[in-house]
Amino acid sequence: MHCKNVLIALVAGAVGALAGSSSDVHQLTKDTFDEFVKSNEIVLNEFYAPWCGHCKALAPEYEEAATILKEKNIKLAKIDCTEEADLCQSYGVEGYPTLKVFRGLDNVSAYKGQRKAGAITSYMIKQSLPAVSTVSKDNLEEFKKADKVVLVAYVKADDKASNETFTKLAEKLRDNYPFGASSDAELAEAEGVTVPSIVLYKDFDEGKSVFTEKFDEEAIEKFAKTAATPLIGEVGPETYSDYMSAGIPLAYIFAETAEERAELAGALKPIAEKHRGAINFATIDAKAFGAHAANLNLPTDKFPSFAIQETVKNQKFPFDIEAKITKEAIEAFVDGFVSGKVDPSIKSEPIPETQEGPVTVIVAKSYDSIVLDNDKDVLVEFYAPWCGHCKSLAPKYDELAESFANSAFKDKVVISKIDATANDVPDEIQGFPTIKLFPAGQKSDPITYSGPRTVEDLAKFIKENGKYAADASEPAVDEDEAEEAAATSVEASTATEEAKEKETKHDEL
Numbered sequence: 001m002h003c004k005n006v007l008i009a010l011v012a013g014a015v016g017a018l019a020g021s022s023s024d025v026h027q028l029t030k031d032t033f034d035e036f037v038k039s040n041e042i043v044l045n046e047f048y049a050p051w052c053g054h055c056k057a058l059a060p061e062y063e064e065a066a067t068i069l070k071e072k073n074i075k076l077a078k079i080d081c082t083e084e085a086d087l088c089q090s091y092g093v094e095g096y097p098t099l100k101v102f103r104g105l106d107n108v109s110a111y112k113g114q115r116k117a118g119a120i121t122s123y124m125i126k127q128s129l130p131a132v133s134t135v136s137k138d139n140l141e142e143f144k145k146a147d148k149v150v151l152v153a154y155v156k157a158d159d160k161a162s163n164e165t166f167t168k169l170a171e172k173l174r175d176n177y178p179f180g181a182s183s184d185a186e187l188a189e190a191e192g193v194t195v196p197s198i199v200l201y202k203d204f205d206e207g208k209s210v211f212t213e214k215f216d217e218e219a220i221e222k223f224a225k226t227a228a229t230p231l232i233g234e235v236g237p238e239t240y241s242d243y244m245s246a247g248i249p250l251a252y253i254f255a256e257t258a259e260e261r262a263e264l265a266g267a268l269k270p271i272a273e274k275h276r277g278a279i280n281f282a283t284i285d286a287k288a289f290g291a292h293a294a295n296l297n298l299p300t301d302k303f304p305s306f307a308i309q310e311t312v313k314n315q316k317f318p319f320d321i322e323a324k325i326t327k328e329a330i331e332a333f334v335d336g337f338v339s340g341k342v343d344p345s346i347k348s349e350p351i352p353e354t355q356e357g358p359v360t361v362i363v364a365k366s367y368d369s370i371v372l373d374n375d376k377d378v379l380v381e382f383y384a385p386w387c388g389h390c391k392s393l394a395p396k397y398d399e400l401a402e403s404f405a406n407s408a409f410k411d412k413v414v415i416s417k418i419d420a421t422a423n424d425v426p427d428e429i430q431g432f433p434t435i436k437l438f439p440a441g442q443k444s445d446p447i448t449y450s451g452p453r454t455v456e457d458l459a460k461f462i463k464e465n466g467k468y469a470a471d472a473s474e475p476a477v478d479e480d481e482a483e484e485a486a487a488t489s490v491e492a493s494t495a496t497e498e499a500k501e502k503e504t505k506h507d508e509l
C-alpha cells in the first residue's frame, strides 16, 4: 500500500536478464520435498508465487547462485506456493519470496542475506562452514578464497582465552565472514605474524590486514568491520544498506563510466586513507543510479560529482557541482566537513505566503517551527507528488483537517503535509505516504500511523495518541456568536442601568 521511496528503489536494484532453459535450481513439490531436503546437507529453499514481482526479480540471481553453489554441494530449490499451498503453510510462509536454509527437515532458519547472486553465494558458503573452521597449511590458501573477506586467528594451542573470545565472536558474526583458526606455529610464521593475532584476508585493496592487540570481542569486531570495508568501495543495491547502517558518513563519487570511476577513486585514495574508519568512500555508477544524486541535493544530469552524506542525521553535503573534482579540492572540502565548517545543504520549497487549503503546507524551512511546536499535536503526511496512494488520500485528509479546524481543538491540533521529494526532512521515509503524529511535549518520539487511511481512523489515532485527546467532533465555541452575546448582555445591562437611573430620577421627581 506504499509508493516506494527512491532510496529503497536503489536497494531493490535492477532486474537481470532471464537465465536459459537448463536450470540448477531444483523445483520441489510435496512429493519430492522431504526426500530432497533429507538427502542434502544444506538446502536453500525459495517459497514463491509465479505472479510475485520480487520473485521474478530474484529468479536470475537465484539461478546464478545455484550454478556457482552446485560445485560446493550446496543445493538451491524452489517451491511454487500456488501449487503447494499446504507445504508452504507448514513452514509458516506468509509472503513471497520467503527464503529458508534447511539442514535436514528439523533445522530451519530464515535466510538473512540480500537477494543478489553474490550475496546468496557468499551467505550459503558461510552457512555451510562451521562457525570456526580448522585451518592448516594444506587448506589455508583455499580457505582464503572462501569469500571476499575471511578471518583467520593464529593462537597457541594452550591459549584458551584467545580461542574462546574468537570462537564467541565467530558464532555472532558467522553470517558475515568465514572464520578459521590455527594453532600451527609454523603456519603463523609463514604468514608473517606472531601469536596470538588475527589476519583478515581480502581480495581487494592491500590483500590483508592484521590484528595484533589483545583479543577482545568488541575490538576484533571493530577491526573486522573497518578492514573488511574497501578503502573505496562501490555503492549499489548490495552494499547500500550496509553503508547506511555503518554509523559513519559516506562520501559518494558519482561517475558515468568505469574508467572515470577508477580514475577518480585513484586520485582520492589518499583522502580515503586519511579518513579510514571515520568516513566511508565509495564510487557510484551514475548511469545506473544517477537518480540517487537528487537525494544528495546534486543535479541528476551532471557528472562526475561528489557529496558526503551524514548517515546518522541524514544530512547532505554536496560538493560544488561547478568545481572540478581534484585531490586538493576534495581534500579541503572533506577537511571542512570534518571540522564542521561546511553547512549541510537543505533542499526546500519556499515557505508558502498564505495557507490556501485546510491542510497546513510544510516545507523544509518551516518544518521545525511547525512540526516541533511543543504546544501542538501535529500530524504530518510525507508525500510524493507522483504517488497514487497519496492522491487518493488527499480528499480524506482535507476532510480530516476541516473537522479539526471546526472543532474545539483548532488551536491545539495541526493537520499538515510535506512534499518529501522537494524538501529535506530529518525523518527516514521508507514509502509514501508516511503519516506521523508529533504529539505536544513529545517531539523526539513521533508515532507512525499504520491503520486504514479513513477520516474516522485518523481522527481516532490523533485522539488516542495526542497530548490533548482532541476530539474532532467536539464543536468549537463560536467566537463571533460569543462576542455578540457578550455585547448584547453589556447593552442589556447598560439599558437596565439607564432604566434604573431613570427610575431613580423618576423617583426623585
Ligand SMILES: *[C@@H]1O[C@H](CO)[C@@H](O)[C@H](O)[C@H]1NC(C)=O
Pocket (backbone or CB within 6 Å): 103, 107
Ligand atoms: C542447526 O544447525 C547449525 C549448524 O550446524 C547448528 O549450529 C545449530 O545448533 C542447529 N540448530 C538446531 C536447532 O539444531
Ligand SMILES: *[C@@H]1O[C@H](CO)[C@@H](O)[C@H](O)[C@H]1NC(C)=O
Pocket (backbone or CB within 6 Å): 155, 156, 157, 163, 164, 181, 182, 183
Ligand atoms: C579452540 O578450542 C576448541 C575447543 O576446545 C578446539 O577444538 C580448537 O582446536 C581450538 N582452536 C585452536 C586453534 O587451538
